[in-house]
Amino acid sequence: MALPRTDQMQLDRFLERLDQVAAREIGYPVAFDFDYSALVPFLSFSLNNAGDPFMPMTYLLNSHEFEREVVSFYAQLARAPEGQWWGYVTNGSTEGNLYGLYLARELLPEGIVYFSQDSHYSVGKNLHFLNMRHIMIRSQPNGELDYDDLRETLRIRRDAPPVIFANVGTTMKEARDDIGVIRSILDDLAIESRYIHCDAALCGGYAAFLDPPPAWDFKDGADSIAISGHKFLGSPVPCGIALARRSHVERIGHSVAYIGSVDTTISGSRNGLTPLILWYAIRSLGLEGMRERAQRSLRTAAYAVERFKQAGIGAWRNPQALTVVFPSPPEPVREKWQLASAGGFSHLICMPHVRQEQIDELITDIQSAGGVQQ
C-alpha cells in the first residue's frame, strides 16, 4: 500500500502544517504532551470492542481486558459505589452525555431536563435527538448554574420528575455546577423521583486531584458521569468514559433485551484502540503523575492570570480552574492562537502541555495588536 506521489505530497504538507499549528494550540482543552508510539504495533489489527466490555465476545481481536481496567480506574476516581457501577469507553463525551440522558429517559419517561444556559451546544442536540422535554436555567456571571432560578423553576413543576444535567465544568468558563447544592435543593423540595447526570467532559480527568475537590461524583449524588479521555489525559483520537449506577443500566438492559439485544452501549462496533491508549496513559503516569500534571496546569493558569493583570488586561478564572477568561483580542491574535471566542471574551485553557513562554508570547501579541477592548 503506497501512495501516488502527489498524494504523498499532500500528506507531507498536512503533517508540516500540523507541526506548526500544534505549537500554538492553547485555546482548546486537549493535552498534547503524550507519546503513544509503543502502541504502534496494534495498528496492524482490526480491533473491535463491540458490546459490553464485561461480557465474553466471539470476536477475539478486542481489548475488553484493558477497557475494564480503564473504566474501573475512573469509577474509583469518581467514587462509584463498590460493585454497583457499570461503564464503557466511548467515542467522546457527547456519547457519554447521550448515554446518561438515555438512561434518565428510560427511568423517568415523563421527566423534564434542566440545564444551564452555559451548557455545551451538544446538550440541546442530544435532547432533540432523544425527544426529551427540557428547560434552560439561567447561569450566574461565572458560568455556574443559578441555583435560585433552578429552585424556583423546580418548585412550580413538582409533578414532572426532574433530570438535572450538571456541567463540571462549562466549555467557556470552566464553571462547575455543584452537585451537592443541587441535591439539597431537590431534598428541600421533597422531590424523590429524580436523576442527576454529570457532564464532567472537561474536569472529570482532574477533579479528584483538586483540593478541595468539586462536588461532581457518585458520592456527591451523580447517577451517571461522562468524562473525556482526549482532554486532560490526551489522545490522538477523541474518546471518553461513560459511568453509571449499575441499577440504572440493568433497568435499561431489560428494555433492550426485550428488543433482542443484550448490548446497552450506544455504538455497535466499538473502538478497541482508545481503551489501550487510555490504559497506557493511566499506567505510565500513575496516580501521582496525574496529580502532578494537574498541579502544574493550575500553576500555569495562576501564572497566566497574573501576567494578564500585569499587562493591564482584565483576566480571571474560576477557583482551581485551568481556563483563563479575558476580553477578546483582535482577530489576527485569536486566529494565531486558535482562541475560541463568544460574547466578547476569549479563553485559553492551561492543559499540561501549555508553557509559560507561550503565555508571554500571547500577551506580547495582544499588546502589539493594540490591546483588547475592555
Added chain:
Amino acid sequence: MALPRTDQMQLDRFLERLDQVAAREIGYPVAFDFDYSALVPFLSFSLNNAGDPFMPMTYLLNSHEFEREVVSFYAQLARAPEGQWWGYVTNGSTEGNLYGLYLARELLPEGIVYFSQDSHYSVGKNLHFLNMRHIMIRSQPNGELDYDDLRETLRIRRDAPPVIFANVGTTMKEARDDIGVIRSILDDLAIESRYIHCDAALCGGYAAFLDPPPAWDFKDGADSIAISGHKFLGSPVPCGIALARRSHVERIGHSVAYIGSVDTTISGSRNGLTPLILWYAIRSLGLEGMRERAQRSLRTAAYAVERFKQAGIGAWRNPQALTVVFPSPPEPVREKWQLASAGGFSHLICMPHVRQEQIDELITDIQSAGGVQQ
C-alpha cells in the same frame, strides 16, 4: 511515558495473542490486509474533526480536507446526485444508521419504520433510542426482505408514512434487500410520502464493483446510506461513512439551528484519524485496486462453497456474496475460527485477506471433529 515492567509484559502478551488469533479470523466481515504505518506520525497530534467537514473550524488540528475527499469518493460510488448530497465520516455504521433514521424521523414524525427480521440487532436498539414506531417484516429463506409481506403490511397502513430500512446485506447471510423492488411497491401503492434508508455497512464497500450491482444506491432510490470503513477496506479502528440527500440534511439543519447549533452530526468531537486512514486506503488502492480486491474475494467465496460441497457439507451463498453459510460445526471448531453462529448455522466471510489454505484447514478441522449435523 514508559510503562512499569508488569504492565509492559501484559501489553506484550496481548500483542502475541492478537497475532495468533488474527491468523484464524475468517468469521467476521473485517479485512486484515492493510498497512497504515505511513500514518504513524499523525498519532502525535490530538486530531479532532468536530462538526460539519464542509464548514470552517477554529481548531486547526483537523483533517476535514481529507474527510471531504473520502465522503466525495463514496458519494460517487453510491451515485449521489451531483451537488445534492452531504456526508461525514462516522464511528461506524451504527452511527450512520442512527443518522439516517434520525433524518427520517425529522422528515416524517408520524412515520413507521419497516425492517426485516434478518436485520442487525442494532436496528431495534436505534429505533428504541429514537422512539420510532416500527414493524418487523418477514424474511425470505435467503435472508432477503419478504416483499409480499412488506406490500401487504404497507397496504393496510397507508395513513402513516413508511420509512423502509433496507439491508445490503444482512449480517448472517449477506442477503441484499432490493431498493428498486421496494420503490416499485411504494409506487404501486401510491405512497408518495416515504423514506428509504440503506444499511450498506457490509456491501457498501464493494457493491459498485459487482456485475450487475445490486439496487442499493441513491440512483436506485435511497434517501440515506451507511457504509462501514473498517469492513471491506479495513481499518485498525471502526469507522464508516454516512451519506444523505442534501435537502433532507438541510431540513434537519433548520431544526437543529433553532436549538442554537449548526452542527447536524451526531458526535461532538469527531475522530480525525479515521478520515486519514480511509483516504490512505482509497488513494493507495485506487478504483482498480478496490475492484481487484472485490473480485479476489468473490473467487475465494466460490472456492469455499465448492470445497464444502466436495466435503459433503451443504454450504451456500447468495448471488455474488462474500458470505458462505453452512451448518454449524462443533463448538471447538467454531471457537478456533471465531465463527458467529445463529439458528444452527455458521458463516465465514471471504474478506480480501482470507486465503484458500485457511478454508482447506477449516474443512479439515470440521471433518476431524466429526463433521456437521445436517
